[in-house]
Amino acid sequence: MHPDPQGQAREALLGLHRQLQENASQLSQVDCDDPDVRAVLQAVHDLNQRVADLVAETALLAPLELDSVTNGS
Incomplete structure (x- = not known):
């Protein structure tokens, strides 16, 4: 189970992107x-x-958690 649902969604979208490119x-x-x-x-x-x-x-447009962006600095 992925602890970050937004990250999981982003990873799934990028996986779909790779599959579509392979199909093309x-x-x-x-x-x-x-x-x-x-x-x-x-x-x-x-x-x-x-x-x-x-x-x-x-x-790329999937929202990032503000805490992870501000705490990463």
Whole structure:
């Protein structure tokens, strides 16, 4: 059990970010000659990358406990 729920949420978001990046990378490696299928794969790849970026931004914006910031100085 993680003692810090905000930290746990941040870690989960960063784990999701890594998974989305891996998924996008795997999609870019699919070999297909059909231009329609390639277009769909590219769209899904781009969407995965965008969602990964949004997840990372969300993780960075997760609120920090004020005590840990002020006591760390």
